[in-house]
Amino acid sequence: MGNPMKIRAAVKDGVTEVKILMQHEMETGMRKDGDGSLVPAWFITEVKAQYQGRTVLEAQFGQSVSKNPYLLFRFKGGAAGEKVTVSWVDNKGDSRTDEVAISA
Amino acid sequence: MNKEINLGRREALKAGGGIGLMAVLGAYGLLNSTAAMAEWNKAAFSSKAMDEAFAAMGAANPEVNATAIQLSVPEIAENGAIVPVTVSSTLANVEQITIFVDKNQNVMAANFIFPAGTESMVTTRVKMGQTANVVALVKADGKFYRTAKEVKVTAGGCGG
Amino acid sequence: MNISNVKKVILVLSLTASYAAVAADAAISDSDRIEQYREMISDGNPADFDEMRGEELWKKPGGPKNVSLEKCNLGKGPGVVKGAYAELPRYFKDTKKVQDLESRLLTCMTTLQGIPEADITAKPFASEKKASDISSLATYVVGQSKGIKMAVSLKHPKEKEAYEIGKRIFNYRAGPYDFACSTCHATSDVRIRMQDLPNFHVQKDAQAAFTSWPAYRVSQGLTRSFQWRLNDCFRQQRFPEPKFASEVTVDLTMFLAVSANGAEYAGPGLKR
Numbered sequence: 162m163g164n165p166m167k168i169r170a171a172v173k174d175g176v177t178e179v180k181i182l183m184q185h186e187m188e189t190g191m192r193k194d195g196d197g198s199l200v201p202a203w204f205i206t207e208v209k210a211q212y213q214g215r216t217v218l219e220a221q222f223g224q225s226v227s228k229n230p231y232l233l234f235r236f237k238g239g240a241a242g243e244k245v246t247v248s249w250v251d252n253k254g255d256s257r258t259d260e261v262a263i264s265a
Numbered sequence: 266m267n268k269e270i271n272l273g274r275r276e277a278l279k280a281g282g283g284i285g286l287m288a289v290l291g292a293y294g295l296l297n298s299t300a301a302m303a304e305w306n307k308a309a310f311s312s313k314a315m316d317e318a319f320a321a322m323g324a325a326n327p328e329v330n331a332t333a334i335q336l337s338v339p340e341i342a343e344n345g346a347i348v349p350v351t352v353s354s355t356l357a358n359v360e361q362i363t364i365f366v367d368k369n370q371n372v373m374a375a376n377f378i379f380p381a382g383t384e385s386m387v388t389t390r391v392k393m394g395q396t397a398n399v400v401a402l403v404k405a406d407g408k409f410y411r412t413a414k415e416v417k418v419t420a421g422g423c424g425g
Numbered sequence: 426m427n428i429s430n431v432k433k434v435i436l437v438l439s440l441t442a443s444y445a446a447v448a449a450d451a452a453i454s455d456s457d458r459i460e461q462y463r464e465m466i467s468d469g470n471p472a473d474f475d476e477m478r479g480e481e482l483w484k485k486p487g488g489p490k491n492v493s494l495e496k497c498n499l500g501k502g503p504g505v506v507k508g509a510y511a512e513l514p515r516y517f518k519d520t521k522k523v524q525d526l527e528s529r530l531l532t533c534m535t536t537l538q539g540i541p542e543a544d545i546t547a548k549p550f551a552s553e554k555k556a557s558d559i560s561s562l563a564t565y566v567v568g569q570s571k572g573i574k575m576a577v578s579l580k581h582p583k584e585k586e587a588y589e590i591g592k593r594i595f596n597y598r599a600g601p602y603d604f605a606c607s608t609c610h611a612t613s614d615v616r617i618r619m620q621d622l623p624n625f626h627v628q629k630d631a632q633a634a635f636t637s638w639p640a641y642r643v644s645q646g647l648t649r650s651f652q653w654r655l656n657d658c659f660r661q662q663r664f665p666e667p668k669f670a671s672e673v674t675v676d677l678t679m680f681l682a683v684s685a686n687g688a689e690y691a692g693p694g695l696k697r
Contacts, residue, residue, distance in 0.1 A: 165477070166356065167473050167474070176384070178321060180334075180468065182473060184474050188394075191370055206305050212393060213363060215380070216380055216386070217382070218379065218383055219343070219377070219378040220303050220378070220387075221306065221375065222374075222375050223310040223311075223371055223375065224370075224371055225373070225375075227347050227390040227391060228390070228392075228471075228568075230389065231298050231349075231388070231389060231390045231468075232332050232387065232389050234377075235383070235384040235386065236382055237384070254375045260331050273426070335587040337465075339458065339462035340462075340501055341455075341459060341462055341619070343459055343619060343697035344643045346643050346644065349465040349466050390466070
């Protein structure tokens with residue numbers, strides 16, 4: 162089970178803005194540790210954001226996405242109190258799902 | 266960077282990527298059985314060159330369009346570990362936005378799929394090993410467009 | 426562009442071609458471009474995760490006595506975290522000392538929770554690429570002063586004394602390089618590579634510098650505390666390593682914190 166995300170979602174003029182900060186090392190698999198051996202690749206590969214059971218954004222990541230990935234996007238609709246759910250999976254099969262209530 | 270190291274990295278990646286994909290599909294089966302995810306494009310994410318990556322994305326020769334795609338990146342990144350990238354587009358029916366760093370080992374950084382009702386914009390952060398071009402590829406109405414901007418990456422110093 | 430900048434640019438030009446491009450552009454508006462970069466990454470600070478971890482540590486019973494830190498008095502009464510950092514360092518009656526945030530947390534962890542001091546100070550910043558408990562606690566506490574104006578008091582004679590000693594330490598030249606803090610931080614337009622260095626004699630600079638620490642340091646992947654910041658300054662000056670939470674660090678912090686009075690606390694920051 163991955164570490165919790167920080168998700169913020171706010172609706173303004175009928176558009177919901179979602180900001181997501183994920184906790185993940187995002188190891189490229191190209192970095193060497195102190196002993197000179199390669200640190201294995203370990204990174205989030207897929208992210209999905211849903212609103213009311215409907216997918217509002219899908220993302221696929223490679224090794225070049227920064228440690229603790231950040232995403233910002235906007236979708237039409239959304240009302241205060243409704244939920245936005247975000248899930249990710251990484252290349253080791255670990256996953257994490259968090260949700261947040263939309264604020265006005 | 267010598268060839269031997271590059272090969273070593275590629276081998277390591279191949280191994281990692283292979284296991285990863287299986288695990289991803291497995292986890293998603295548990296996580297979400299109703300809606301199918303777009304598949305993690307292994308060929309595109311392992312591409313070492315832009316043309317190779319474009320081809321793997323089915324965008325053999327995307328049209329350059331710097332006006333219909335807005336690519337916002339800093340001119341200088343104090344630290345290549347975090348380079349903020351915002352891509353938006355005024356094109357109609359944007360389905361997909363893909364972000365690349367042309368001098369990274371694996372050039373493709375992230376791919377975003379936009380369902381109807383989601384605005385054609387996304388902000389994320391990418392790693393850059395050196396000064397390079399950030400490239401945005403936009404698929405709208407089934408057609409591909411691209412634009413690029415250079416980001417100068419400075420090796421940070423001490424202090425702060 | 427002044428003469429010394431011209432010299433720097435010429436020097437860099439003669440060194441490497443790739444750096445030349447950066448340096449030549451940099452001579453135009455280096456600082457503006459870095460400011461633009463910092464602005465673009467200001468939202469979404471990974472220090473948020475340390476704040477979350479610190480809050481858990483604050484509220485969770487721990488140590489041999491198995492109690493939380495919710496009775497810890499950071500100066501505004503037991504358990505009051507909101508705004509506490511904006512008034513630190515300050516004099517504490519119970520310890521009869523001026524304490525900064527981290528030395529005060531050390532007091533609370535040892536007295537309330539019964540954790541041996543050596544267990545905390547052995548690795549006070551981080552180990553195994555993970556922030557120490559005291560460091561995460563500090564991140565949580567400072568976050569509770571975000572937006573609050575710095576108002577560090579000099580009313581108590583001990584506070585005034587700490588400030589005066591801190592000021593002397595700031596200007597004290599020593600070590601193999603004959604450096605003082607003021608060597609780099611008392612003149613404007615000084616930089617290390619791309620980074621402008623704050624001049625603590627200019628109020629606006631001092632405020633901006635102090636209120637942006639602690640900070641998540643991208644290059645280290647860790648949130649760094651103010652004690653760490655000073656420890657690293659001492660290292661850069663080739664001074665002996667200061668003892669964690671020692672008087673010298675608290676007094677210097679007092680001087681720097683007072684120089685930031687009046688500005689809204691803006692941390693935890695996010696730095697290259």
